[in-house]
Amino acid sequence: MTAKLRGEAGQAFPIYVVMVAGLLFLAFAFFTVGKASALRNGAQGAADSAALAAAQQSRELFGAPFYASLPGGTLDVFLQGHPVLGCPAAHSYAAANGAKIDPPVSGCIASPGGERDEISVKVKTLKPVGASVVPGMKKKFANGHATAVIEWRCPKWRSVDYNDDGVQDQYFFLCRGQMLTISPESPPPWSQVSKILFDVHLVDS
Template identity: 40%
Template sequence: MGLYIVAMSALFFLAFAYFAVGQAAVSRNGTQTAADSAALAAARASRDQLHDDMLAALISGDESALQAILQRSGTDLRAACGQAYAFASANGAKVDGCDPVTGTPPGFKVRVTSRSSVGSSVVKDSENVYASAEATAVVEPRCAVDGLQGVLVQLTCDHHRVTVDPTAAGFVLDLSTFYAVHLSK
């Protein structure tokens, strides 16, 4: 009977320990989601800053300006990181760092920490442990300018021919045609 009690106690302890590991994994996954969404939000906000410059270059038909715009991202880091803070907060995390990634393609690296602890369990001090994660998102150009035909701008976007007429009635510039925003390593 005594051996049975010891064996059952050990199994219960083991079950609670596995539960603690599961709590930690759930917290880590939630925090990684917050980091991913924050990095994507910062990169998208940076991309969206190019809207007016892209529209002006399309309307003017300035081929060199279009090529230059396709190779850069926005410069207002405060606005881009502001979006990262908002998305991290909406996902239960706080931003520890939001830094631009230089090079090609440009983007943002965001580090976050969960606002909630892993939780209390049989593991000592687990209620004082907070998950952290980081993610990098980039703004990658999808298009190259092929030339102009009057007011029409000819581009190749993801290996497909795209013709843009910025003077057409109802024209709305959709930057997702020209840029991909995605997570990177």
Template identity: 45%
Template structure:
């Protein structure tokens, strides 16, 4: 009877070894998946940072052209219809990607009315790492992100005066008022924004008030 029990135990031992080996392989496989996920998340974070940095730099550079456009007939429509950003932000995107141990592999702007988009694609400088899955030690994670610079305002129009203007100069006062542009009022996300072109510094934070920057799904 004791001999039979020893035989059964001897037969079960190889099965036990196979089961333990299988469980260990699964554990290492899950660990490899976690490594890949971490590398992917790192790449996505680098891509997001690069795209946002480029969009923010472009937004800051739009302040002066925007003010110049307001002083020209139909200048605002021309400004919003034309892309203001090609080539801007690449160095800033490279810097933010490098800070996240990645490199920008592709970078481009897309023009749109009231909205320009910048896409940054990155590749991590680090690899997924050694695992039970072949080739992971040489595999780099990649990701892309797109950010937009979006005009967030609507122009608040005021009705043209219909009667004679009051003033000592009569008609002369009306003619003089046309030569000096008055304040221009926008509504930006429900907030009134008044720009006085005659001021030496119309609005110090104009770009952030007028243009929104955010990520969108690719």
């Protein structure tokens, strides 16, 4: 009787080993899938922050040419032809979030559009998923893509030349229900009015 039990135990042992090995494989596979998913989320977060940073930096750089356009009444020219120069910030923010703009040059594209500019970025994580029981994951990187817009918020505005000397002395902007007055001779700090004049946000890409 004892010998029979020992024989059955001996036969069951290989099955037990296979079951344990299978469970371990599944555990490592699920871990890899989870790690890859987290990496993809991280890549998308890096892309979002990079696109927003690029748009915000571009808005900051609008200050000097925007104010320069006011005295001579060339604001329309500025709105239709201003440069969008925020891509350096995209590179910095991508790196700060464990990713890089990829490709380095064409991975950040600014598309001036008059009163609505777009900046699109593509990023790739700096680190791959790493060694795994799942084939092909060792050198698998995650990618992210995001687009941010810089949108002019003040479709209704007018200027006044009090002295009839060709120099505009006062501007009045209606920005989505908010009134803003700017005197070109003594304009407020750009940081105080930039968010009223221009909205920055992500869009579906």
